[in-house]
Amino acid sequence: MKGDSYIDRSSRTLTLYAVLFLIVLYLPILFLPLFSFNDSIYIAFPLQGFTTAWYAQMWENPQMWAALGNSVKVGMATAVISTALGVFAAKAITRYRLPGQGPLVGFMMLPLVVPLIILGVAILILMSRLGVPLSLYTVTLGHLLICTPFAIATLIPRFEGLDPSLEEASADLGENIWWTFWRVTFPVVYPGIIASLLLTFTISFDEFIVAFFLAGTEQTLPIYIWNQLRFPRELPKVLALASVILLVSFVVVFLSLWLTNRGNRTLVQPGKDQ
Amino acid sequence: MTQDAYIRIENVTKRFGSFTALGDVSMDIREGEFFSLLGASGCGKTTLLRLLAGFESPTEGEIYLDGDPISGVPPNHRPVNMVFQSYAIFPHLDVRDNIAYGLRKRKLPKARRDEMVDEMLHLIKLPDYGDRRANQLSGGQRQRVALARALILRPKVLLLDEPLGALDKNLREQMQLELRQIQRTVGITFVFVTHDQEEALTLSDRMAVMARGKPLQIDTPEALYERPANREVAEFIGSMNFFEGRVTQADGQGVDLDVAALGRIAAPDGAGGLSPGQRVALAIRPEKIALSDTRPERGHAVRGRIQNAAYLGERSHYYVQLDGIEAPVAVSANNSAPVRHVPEAGEVWLSWPDEAMRVLAE
Ligand SMILES: Nc1ncnc2c1ncn2[C@@H]1O[C@H](COP(=O)(O)OP(=O)(O)OP(=O)(O)O)[C@@H](O)[C@H]1O
Numbered sequence: 001m002k003g004d005s006y007i008d009r010s011s012r013t014l015t016l017y018a019v020l021f022l023i024v025l026y027l028p029i030l031f032l033p034l035f036s037f038n039d040s041i042y043i044a045f046p047l048q049g050f051t052t053a054w055y056a057q058m059w060e061n062p063q064m065w066a067a068l069g070n071s072v073k074v075g076m077a078t079a080v081i082s083t084a085l086g087v088f089a090a091k092a093i094t095r096y097r098l099p100g101q102g103p104l105v106g107f108m109m110l111p112l113v114v115p116l117i118i119l120g121v122a123i124l125i126l127m128s129r130l131g132v133p134l135s136l137y138t139v140t141l142g143h144l145l146i147c148t149p150f151a152i153a154t155l156i157p158r159f160e161g162l163d164p165s166l167e168e169a170s171a172d173l174g175e176n177i178w179w180t181f182w183r184v185t186f187p188v189v190y191p192g193i194i195a196s197l198l199l200t201f202t203i204s205f206d207e208f209i210v211a212f213f214l215a216g217t218e219q220t221l222p223i224y225i226w227n228q229l230r231f232p233r234e235l236p237k238v239l240a241l242a243s244v245i246l247l248v249s250f251v252v253v254f255l256s257l258w259l260t261n262r263g264n265r266t267l268v269q270p271g272k273d274q
Numbered sequence: 275m276t277q278d279a280y281i282r283i284e285n286v287t288k289r290f291g292s293f294t295a296l297g298d299v300s301m302d303i304r305e306g307e308f309f310s311l312l313g314a315s316g317c318g319k320t321t322l323l324r325l326l327a328g329f330e331s332p333t334e335g336e337i338y339l340d341g342d343p344i345s346g347v348p349p350n351h352r353p354v355n356m357v358f359q360s361y362a363i364f365p366h367l368d369v370r371d372n373i374a375y376g377l378r379k380r381k382l383p384k385a386r387r388d389e390m391v392d393e394m395l396h397l398i399k400l401p402d403y404g405d406r407r408a409n410q411l412s413g414g415q416r417q418r419v420a421l422a423r424a425l426i427l428r429p430k431v432l433l434l435d436e437p438l439g440a441l442d443k444n445l446r447e448q449m450q451l452e453l454r455q456i457q458r459t460v461g462i463t464f465v466f467v468t469h470d471q472e473e474a475l476t477l478s479d480r481m482a483v484m485a486r487g488k489p490l491q492i493d494t495p496e497a498l499y500e501r502p503a504n505r506e507v508a509e510f511i512g513s514m515n516f517f518e519g520r521v522t523q524a525d526g527q528g529v530d531l532d533v534a535a536l537g538r539i540a541a542p543d544g545a546g547g548l549s550p551g552q553r554v555a556l557a558i559r560p561e562k563i564a565l566s567d568t569r570p571e572r573g574h575a576v577r578g579r580i581q582n583a584a585y586l587g588e589r590s591h592y593y594v595q596l597d598g599i600e601a602p603v604a605v606s607a608n609n610s611a612p613v614r615h616v617p618e619a620g621e622v623w624l625s626w627p628d629e630a631m632r633v634l635a636e
């Protein structure tokens with residue numbers, strides 16, 4: 001211990017904490033791929049042997065594919081629409097002084113803290129009152145409500161980092177607002193838009209509660225999984241599916257982090273004088 | 275007003291809420307001239323420039339460009355371009371694309387466009403920097419790119435908002451020369467905002483000294499320096515000694531004054547319109563005062579004691595105490611005259627010719 005600086009010493013506790021944290025966080029998740037390769041329908045130790053049969057069965061299940069397709073459709077629609085709404089909102093919030101702006105922004109962010117079950121029930125009541133049949137559209141509507149505040153929150157820092165004189169310069173050089181948006185605003189906030197699309201897609205993709213209330217006969221993937229849980233012999237297939245989703249999520253998250261970092265580097269890196 | 279006004283600003287008032295940023299401003303800017311707006315921070319220089327660019331519209335009054343009113347014309351339809359204080363170089367584009375940004379609507383063949391960009395890169399002396407991004411440029415280089423991006427459109431007027439403010443002193447002086455050179459080459463009317471009086475004096479054909487949202491005086495740099503219209507302008511440009519006094523007699527050409535420390539003195543009535551009894555300040559520039567050991571035969575003279583001296587190489591500054599006024603008189607002497615050192619300097623005579631005096635109404 002002699003010669004250790006104060007900072008080195010304290011880092012031991014922190015390292016221990018970090019390791020414990022990661023174990024607690026990832027151990028349950030690691031059980032998924034582990035048991036998905038286990039040659040038994042029971043989720044229990046000891047492991048019985050290695051098999052990829054669950055993956056094969058999962059792969060050949062048309063219901064699963066239908067549910068996956070529905071979730072991707074809902075997720076993409078939600079991502080695109082909520083990000084577009086987020087762009088307008090973030091632009092308005094950062095660029096213009098609106099009367100009553102503080103409460104207004106708070107109101108826009110409210111769905112972040114309203115319990116999903118309440119949101120789900122509320123929309124369900126509204127829909128049945130209006131006589132709108134439940135379908136993937138109503139699920140998308142619910143997801144838009146959940147995701148738009150996340151999109152706004154992701155995009156606001158990007159728009160705050162956008163120097164307003166860039167847009168003025170574009171107008172000064174002869175472009176109208178649409179061309180200015182396309183040639184200046186969009187490319188500059190682009191990494192934020194990608195981040196928002198990925199985030200809102202992910203939220204929609206694994207959202208269960210609101211989808212459960214608002215889905216009609218077509219189910220999304222989380223609802224499909226939940227339904228499968230009632231049949232013990234389906235469980236290993238669900239584990240296989242979950243493992244694949246986990247893998248894809250990791251790839252997507254790393255991709256988005258990489259994109260965001262790259263975007264930051266081109267924008268924020270201080271000028272080099274030579 | 276003169277007929278050769280290219281930009282005519284007519285009784286323009288600009289209010290933000292209840293705050294008046296510009297109050298009834300009228301001025302004419304001529305075609306092809308380098309016109310500066312000089313004034314302390316917050317006096318409305320940027321506001322006036324933004325009115326010319328079209329980012330703001332006047333609360334009252336009208337602006338004419340080449341005879342046409344332009345208040346209703348949005349910025350993207352004005353033949354006016356701006357170099358922003360922060361340069362506003364597009365960070366996602368390289369230098370060439372930044373410079374060519376405004377050419378999209380001209381629908382030129384690619385070869386012609388490249389040729390124009392090359393010309394501009396040459397003009398701003400960055401021929402090999404076309405592929406760089408904004409974050410790979412120094413402050414001075416960014417400033418030049420911003421200039422090229424505006425000039426390539428051949429605007430009728432180029433607006434520059436403190437374009438040299440962010441540069442260090444050496445680069446600033448170099449860029450001043452280049453800017454003046456470029457303006458002469460392209461022959462475009464420049465409206466240049468600065469709060470650095472030296473910069474305005476060096477660069478301008480004519481300039482407006484502004485305060486509190488109004489121009490105080492509009493004239494050539496020489497006229498502003500030699501014949502300031504009032505005390506505020508005289509204080510703002512260069513340094514100046516003021517002697518408080520009162521007019522005893524006025525006859526149109528000259529006035530007799532009774533001035534603190536100098537007594538009765540006859541001076542030219544530069545601005546005109548002075549009347550007996552009026553309180554005035556007699557203003558004399560430090561470099562127009564000569565120091566001598568004996569009373570000179572010609573000109574006005576007064577005795578004083580050197581209180582402080584600063585040796586600056588080619589010049590020395592002296593602060594001379596006179597009987598009857600508290601503030602010492604500043605004298606700036608060329609060091610080809612003998613340099614005086616303070617403890618032994620003692621009593622001296624200050625003298626100045628008639629033309630050195632400027633009588634300003636209080
Ligand atoms: N959009 C605005 N809303 C309210 N007040 C404003 C606005 N723009 C400018 N002002 C005010 O108008 C006055 C003049 O501002 P302006 O930017 O023209 O000053 P300036 O002469 O350019 O000063 P500086 O040398 O510091 O740039 C300032 O007091 C400023 O606070």
Ligand SMILES: [Mg+2]
Nearest residue numbers: 319320321435
């Ligand atoms: Mg300003």
